[in-house]
Each structure stands twice: as C-alpha cells, then as structure tokens.
Amino acid sequence: MSKVLRYFAALIAFVYAVAPVYWLLTISLKSEVDQFAWPPKWFTFTPTLQHYYDAFASGSFSRFFGNSVIVASVSTLAALALGVPAAYGLARFAWPRDWAQGLSFWVLSTRMLPPIVTIVPLFLMMRELHLLNSLAALVVVYTAFNLPFVIWMMRGFFAEVPKELEEAAMLDGESRMGALWRIVLPLVRPGLAATAVFCLIVAWNEFLFALILSQTESAMTLPVGIASRVTQYEIKWGAMSAAGVVAMLPVLIFASAVQKHLVRGLSLGAVKG
Amino acid sequence: MIGRIASFRAALKQAHGLPWAAPAVGLLAALSIYPMVFSIKVSLTGQAGGFSFEHYLRLLTDRFFLISVWQTVIYSLAALTVEFLLGLTLALLIDSLTRGKSIFRAGLLVPMLLPPVVAAVAWRLIYNPQFGVLNGMLKMAGADTSRLTWTSGEGAAMISVILVDIWEWTPFLFLLLSAGLQAIPPDPIEAARMDGASNWQILWDVILPLLKPTIALALLLRAMDLMRIFDQIFILTQGGPGFATETTSLYIYRTAFRFYNFGYAAAMSFVGLLLTTLFARGLLRFMRVS
Amino acid sequence: MRALFVAFITFLTACSLSSCGKSGPSLVIAVNAGVEGSALKAAALEWAEQKGIHAEVVELPYANLFEKELLDLTSHTGAYDVVMLDDPWFPRLAEHLEPLPKDPDSDFVGPALDVCRLPYKTGAYRALPYVGNSQVFFYRGDLFDKYKLGKPDTWQHVLEAGKKIGAGEKMYGYVMRAAPGNAVVADFMPLLWAFGGEMFNSAMMPSLTSPEAIEALKFMIELGKIAPPGYTGFNADEVAAHLLQSTAVMSINWPAWIAAMDNPAKSNVVGKVEFAPMPAAKNPGIAELGSWLVAVPSGTKNKTLAFEFINWATDAERQKDAAMRGNPPTRKSVFLRQDLREKYHSFPVQLQSLETSRPRPRIASWNEVENAFGIYLSQANSGTLKPEEAMQKAELEIRQILLRSK
Numbered sequence: 001m002s003k004v005l006r007y008f009a010a011l012i013a014f015v016y017a018v019a020p021v022y023w024l025l026t027i028s029l030k031s032e033v034d035q036f037a038w039p040p041k042w043f044t045f046t047p048t049l050q051h052y053y054d055a056f057a058s059g060s061f062s063r064f065f066g067n068s069v070i071v072a073s074v075s076t077l078a079a080l081a082l083g084v085p086a087a088y089g090l091a092r093f094a095w096p097r098d099w100a101q102g103l104s105f106w107v108l109s110t111r112m113l114p115p116i117v118t119i120v121p122l123f124l125m126m127r128e129l130h131l132l133n134s135l136a137a138l139v140v141v142y143t144a145f146n147l148p149f150v151i152w153m154m155r156g157f158f159a160e161v162p163k164e165l166e167e168a169a170m171l172d173g174e175s176r177m178g179a180l181w182r183i184v185l186p187l188v189r190p191g192l193a194a195t196a197v198f199c200l201i202v203a204w205n206e207f208l209f210a211l212i213l214s215q216t217e218s219a220m221t222l223p224v225g226i227a228s229r230v231t232q233y234e235i236k237w238g239a240m241s242a243a244g245v246v247a248m249l250p251v252l253i254f255a256s257a258v259q260k261h262l263v264r265g266l267s268l269g270a271v272k273g
Numbered sequence: 274m275i276g277r278i279a280s281f282r283a284a285l286k287q288a289h290g291l292p293w294a295a296p297a298v299g300l301l302a303a304l305s306i307y308p309m310v311f312s313i314k315v316s317l318t319g320q321a322g323g324f325s326f327e328h329y330l331r332l333l334t335d336r337f338f339l340i341s342v343w344q345t346v347i348y349s350l351a352a353l354t355v356e357f358l359l360g361l362t363l364a365l366l367i368d369s370l371t372r373g374k375s376i377f378r379a380g381l382l383v384p385m386l387l388p389p390v391v392a393a394v395a396w397r398l399i400y401n402p403q404f405g406v407l408n409g410m411l412k413m414a415g416a417d418t419s420r421l422t423w424t425s426g427e428g429a430a431m432i433s434v435i436l437v438d439i440w441e442w443t444p445f446l447f448l449l450l451s452a453g454l455q456a457i458p459p460d461p462i463e464a465a466r467m468d469g470a471s472n473w474q475i476l477w478d479v480i481l482p483l484l485k486p487t488i489a490l491a492l493l494l495r496a497m498d499l500m501r502i503f504d505q506i507f508i509l510t511q512g513g514p515g516f517a518t519e520t521t522s523l524y525i526y527r528t529a530f531r532f533y534n535f536g537y538a539a540a541m542s543f544v545g546l547l548l549t550t551l552f553a554r555g556l557l558r559f560m561r562v563s
Numbered sequence: 564m565r566a567l568f569v570a571f572i573t574f575l576t577a578c579s580l581s582s583c584g585k586s587g588p589s590l591v592i593a594v595n596a597g598v599e600g601s602a603l604k605a606a607a608l609e610w611a612e613q614k615g616i617h618a619e620v621v622e623l624p625y626a627n628l629f630e631k632e633l634l635d636l637t638s639h640t641g642a643y644d645v646v647m648l649d650d651p652w653f654p655r656l657a658e659h660l661e662p663l664p665k666d667p668d669s670d671f672v673g674p675a676l677d678v679c680r681l682p683y684k685t686g687a688y689r690a691l692p693y694v695g696n697s698q699v700f701f702y703r704g705d706l707f708d709k710y711k712l713g714k715p716d717t718w719q720h721v722l723e724a725g726k727k728i729g730a731g732e733k734m735y736g737y738v739m740r741a742a743p744g745n746a747v748v749a750d751f752m753p754l755l756w757a758f759g760g761e762m763f764n765s766a767m768m769p770s771l772t773s774p775e776a777i778e779a780l781k782f783m784i785e786l787g788k789i790a791p792p793g794y795t796g797f798n799a800d801e802v803a804a805h806l807l808q809s810t811a812v813m814s815i816n817w818p819a820w821i822a823a824m825d826n827p828a829k830s831n832v833v834g835k836v837e838f839a840p841m842p843a844a845k846n847p848g849i850a851e852l853g854s855w856l857v858a859v860p861s862g863t864k865n866k867t868l869a870f871e872f873i874n875w876a877t878d879a880e881r882q883k884d885a886a887m888r889g890n891p892p893t894r895k896s897v898f899l900r901q902d903l904r905e906k907y908h909s910f911p912v913q914l915q916s917l918e919t920s921r922p923r924p925r926i927a928s929w930n931e932v933e934n935a936f937g938i939y940l941s942q943a944n945s946g947t948l949k950p951e952e953a954m955q956k957a958e959l960e961i962r963q964i965l966l967r968s969k
Contacts, residue, residue, distance in 0.1 A: 016440070017380055035404070036404045040406045089294040090293075114522065114545060118305065121312055215631060215635060216591055227508055247387075247388050331967075426795075427795065515942070531934075533637070
C-alpha cells in the first residue's frame, strides 16, 4: 500500500480511537444548551467550567477522587511489597519437583476467577471483619487482584538479570534481601515502574467490587460515583462527563510515561509465562 | 501414605523460596479459596435451607440462563473476531510506518486505558437517540434517525454494545500483537523478500507463523475477559432492554442482587466457570494443533 | 525526599484504615437519584442544619438503590439510617424495617398509607409515604377543544381521538412507556384493570391468559400503532419529551412531570396540557400507585433520630415546602391548600387519582415477576410475540417464580 494511503488509514484509526474521548471532553466543557445543540458542535462553542465546579467543588466527586487515589496507591504498594519477593523467590530459588511451575500457574489461575463468583463471599467476609464500606476492604481486594500480575511480570524481569551479580554481592557479605534491594531492583526499575503503573490502572478502573463493597460516599471510588449519576430518567451529563475526564487523566498520564516499558514487559511476560 | 507425608515434609524443607512467596500466596489463598468454598456451599443450599441440588437442576431448564449463555457466546465471538482482525491490521499498519509511530500508538491505546465505566458513559452520551452525536451526525448526512435507538432498541442493542467493546479493546490486541511483531527478527522477512515473495505471502507464510504464540496468548486473554464482561454492559444497558444484552455475568448479578437468590447465582457462576475453563482448554489445544 | 514519600504513604494508609473526619451525631439517608430523591435530600439538609447535625445523603439510581438497600437490610449492616423506597419494594424489604413507634395520623391519603403496612392494609406501619405518586393522564386540552372531542374519558375515546388529532396535526396520537421491565408494566396495569383483568386470581396465581387481560394487551398494541416508532424502548423521560416538544398528544405519566409541562424553559406547550384521571373501559379508570416511602431499617444505630426525621419530613408544613418544589404530597390537607391549588391546577385530579389508586401486587418476589412480565409485554408490543403467546409465557414464568419463592 502506498505510503500516503497508509498514513491516511493510520490517521482514520487514530481519530476513531480518540474522537469519543474528545467528545466527552467537549460535553464536560459545554453549556447545557450547547450539549444538546444540533448540528453537533465539535469545535465551535464557548467552554465553561461550570460542570467541573458542580461535580467537584459542590458535588461529591472530590471525595470519590481522593478515595480512588488512596485505594489505588496503597493497593499497588502492597501488591509490589508482597509480589516482588514472591516473584524473586520463584525466579531465583530451586524448587522441589515442579512446585515453581505449579505455584505460578495457580497464582495466575486466581486471576481467571470471574469476580461474580467471589463477590458475595467477599462481601460477607468484609462484613464479618467490620471492613464493609471502608477503603481498607478495597485495598485488600485490589492487592489480591494485582498480585498475580506482579508475580508474573517481575518473574520474567528477574530471570533476565544474571545470577552472578547477587552471588558476587553475597560473597561480599550482603544478605539475600540486601542483594535484591540494592543490586537487582535498580536493574529492573523500568519493568517495576511498568508493573506499578499497570497495577495503578487496574485498581483505578475497577468497578464491580467497589460498587458492592461500598455503601456510602465515604467508601465510593470514582467509577462508582460516575455510575451513580446514570439515573433511570435523566443523566446529569455535564457533571458526569467532567468526572469522567478527571477520572481518565491520571491513567493517561501514567500510561504515556511508561508506554515503552509496558509493551516490553507484556511481551517478556508472554514469552516466559 | 506416611512415606508421602515424609517426602512432602522433606520437599518443604528444600523449598527455600517459600518464605519469600508465602505472604503473597497466603493473601491470594485467603481471598480465593474461602470464597470458592463458600460459594460451593451456597450453591448447594436450597432456598428453604438444607442441602439441595435444586439450583443446578434449575439451570437445565432456565430459558433465561440459556439465552444469557448464548448471548455471551455471540458477544465474545463477534467482539473477538473483529478485535483480532482490526488489531492485527493496525499492528501491521503502524509497524510499517517510518515516522510518528509512537504518536499513533499512543492515540490508539487511549480507549483501553480509560476506566470502562467512563468509556461506557461516553458511549451512552454518543448513542443517545435524541441528543447523541452519533445520531446527530447521521441526521446531518440526511439519514432518518427516528428508528435508530441503538442501546434502547431491542434489536440494535447487542450490536451497539459489541461496537463499544470493539472500540475499547481493539487497542489491547493491537498492543500485544505490536509487541509480538517487534520481537520478530528481521532476517526471515528479508530472506523471503529477496526470494521475491509478495507482501501477502510474507504475511501469511512468515510473519503469522512466527506470531502464533503471541496470537494465542492475545486471543486467550481477551476471550477470558470477554466471557466475564460486565462493567460496560452494566452502564450501557444494564442487560436490557429486557434481556437483549444480558450476558451471563449480568444475569448472575441480577439474580444475586435484585432477585436476592445467592444460591442460584452461585450455581450459575460455577457452571459459567466450568464452561470458560473448557473453552480455554479447547482454544489452547486448537492453537497448538493448527 | 524518601522520608517525604514514606510519610505520604503512611498518611494514605492511615486514611484508608480510619474514616478521615467524622464527628458528632449523623444520619445517613439513602435516596433515589432523581426528582423524587432531590426533594427528600433538600429536606434532609434543611433538617440537619436546624438540628446542628451531619446528614449524609447517598443518591443512587433506581435499580442500584434497591440492590444496596436489599443488601444492607438483609445483612443488617446498619449503613443507612433512613431509606427511601418505591412502594413495590416494600413487601420484600418490610420485615427488616422498624415498625413506627406510633401510628400515623389520618391526614395521609388512604391508599398511600395502606402500602406502608405489613401485611398490606392490616399490619403494623413500617414506613411513611413521602411522594404521592399515582398516575395521571396527560392530554393536550387545547387540541381536544379544537377538534371538539370533550375529554379522554374512555380508552376507546382515547384511541379514536388520538387517531383523529394525530392525522389532523401530524402528531403521534399517543405515547407510552414500553421499555421492558418496570416501564411497560407500569403503563399496562391501568389498561389491564380498566378492561376488567387482574394480574392474580384469588388463589394468588397469575391470571394473565384471561380474555380480559388479552383484550387489554391487544388494545395496548393498538395504541402502539399511533405511537412514535421506537416506543418499545421508551421510559418516562422520552414520554415526557414527546409531550413537551408537542410531537405527541396524550400519555400516562407520573405527577413529577406535571411541573415541567408549564415550565417555559423546558416546554413548548405551556398552558396547553390538561390532566385527567385514568380513562375507563369496562371498569372505571384506576391509576397505578407508585409512591415513594421513607422508613427506618431495624439495623440502624440511630433509631430515635431517624424516626424524628421521617416524622418531620412528612408533616404538613414540610410537605407543603416539598410540593412547592414539585414533589407530589401525600396528605389530604396539603392537596386542599389554596396556594398550592393555584400553583398546580392538577392538584384536584392528583388527589382524586391518589384516593382511588391501586398499588401493584404486594408480593415479595415482585421484582422478579415484574422483570419477567415486562420482557413479554415488551415483546408483544414489538411484534416478536403474539399477544396470546406473550401472556401464556408470562403466566408460565410467573407461576414458576411464585412456586420457587414459597
């Protein structure tokens, strides 16, 4: 295919991917009259920040945003704190029989569980632990969600680091832990960053568990808050799209920062996994 | 028996990596094994209390369950096929560009990064029959949009919902297939080109076979997620109108949280899980063979 | 740098484990995200300010509200101190609602109060009616006058008038809610009752295949022929929109939409829409009741405060305030107030409608029944099923639901 044609096709695909998002952005910036105007106003409108004000200053969305930030960051940290050592353990040590393979597979299989299977028992579990309607419940659940991915990705990255480096350090008196922290981790920093970003995105975007495990606004995250504006009779389009735009910004920013590594990490994990 | 325990104990001592993995494994076990066991118990408890197979028996004759399974299959197959073909085309296309690759790639990835709830909300706005931009643009082109009700029309609802999935998740396949393409060494392609092979032949005989493991992985991952699809449909149509877009996850959700029948919902989830696992095995086997 | 990071993380973790910033007595109120809920929300905030306590209003969309309340009430988590519920939900939720400490006074309109009792009409009061929603028939009085058609007093007359006016004005003669589920069932019930049909017979088994029921469904399909295409997906806002934009002549709808009809900002038909009680057929017209109730879950830790609130919110003064904001009241005295009657010409019709209204069948599995019934009704309207088939399937499905829930 000729070069011009290919670039044109790529452009069409680009527009197709981005247009709905752009439209959402315009709805959040248009006055209500403009929102419903026909012909649709793609570019010719006077922007207003009223909806952002409605959603965040006088509405509850700043609360939802804060909750999402807390839950996503803490659960990512926890997933890394638990998952990185686990991945290291699986990658570096000799395991009896084929336990390493079996364990890895089991870990991965928990990711395959349809959420619907676990949601009611988890609801009851959280109720017993008095963690219902709390951010802590979501942190625990999201950590468990992300662990398989962390272990899978980091195992691949660790396998790329030659054992000799740690062995040399340990000969010099460094502990296993120290070697991991001081020698290996700095080497896999890009992979670690990509993994962390992926965990953040998963936790940030999650909906079903946040929906069921929260009962009042103190525990609701952004996706739940946005969904709760989709009412039976009317949709508060302005506030909802403003919230939607804010909800997607952190993800887009983070993802663009680690785009390259994400691709590499996924393909590495694919080859090893 | 005792020998087995003794050898297990010995193996345990050899597993030096275990303390490293223990906390992670512990958390995962707590949050996956207990719920599974509980769910099994609930699925075998009749509505009057006490042990009963009634929920599993009901599955065999429940019209709505069968319809939801069928709809899940249709949704998954349609979305998967288009997403794969489109994703592959885009991967090949972008890979072939010499400049601006990363800009295009960044833009193309946007849909899958959004929270599915936000994507669904954006499309609900777009699909609105009276005020949405889709009908707005079609009207400008002269089409009669009074019958185009997208997600509120029983016939068009499924297609509308599948289209959203395609928009949102083609980037995922695009990403994986791009990564796979990048990992292909250039030599076989060079060699084939020097032998005078056409582009089509290179694609079919060289690239695709080398891409097979990535394709298998991509299809598998996406298929698994498609079969449990929930978020988007929930926001777009809540499974409606009526039952038109009710996939198994939504029916299970409705049964559990609206009809307050956890036992039946649990039974359905297990059967659903079973079907998904069987399908995954089948897919893997198929990919290995071909 | 690293210390700052660690401090930030510790703060976040601490925040997630505790509940940052809650002190003093508070009340958590779950309301419907929509017109009805906003009235209660305004009342709650007003009351909280008066009493100097904190009121947290949780607004959720209709289906989601039901799910959350069901889950909270049945697991006794006590997350909500006051709940707002649609009256069809009452049979399912009532056993988990705290009975009222003292009986409500007789100013409340009878049917609205009856649905607050478990068992229906005879048992203890477990809720108070807040939104006096009973269906009203909306029609273009100006067009009826123009074509000298009198009033829409029978369904047959409605159909004929619809055809005549529709042809003459190039409008749709009738518009209705026929989206599967709650919407289509709500619009069908008045037809069913007017044609002499019943949903359940005396043995509490579905009687949808009776000649009267089938006749009612056939008539609904006839009405559908003069309705806008796509009506099989319509809910209340589409119906209201067609009237507001002068593209349809008549419809059934909830009183919540009455205010919009005469609001110049939203309506092209200010002053032209009239309101009437339900048309009759074989039987006199009966409106379907769809009132929203307020109640106190038995799992709450703030019972006294909660009851204080709901009694306050439903007293005559507060109902007058809410009515000024567009909320249909549930007290006779409020309906008879001169100032409100001047503002809302429809009040006499609304009161009559409320006093003669009927609720939907009071069964705990109503949600499931309505779900199934709604699917078949909608399929009959879209032509997928013939009316007799639709009713047969609906009856079968409902029977199974009832047998399962025994």
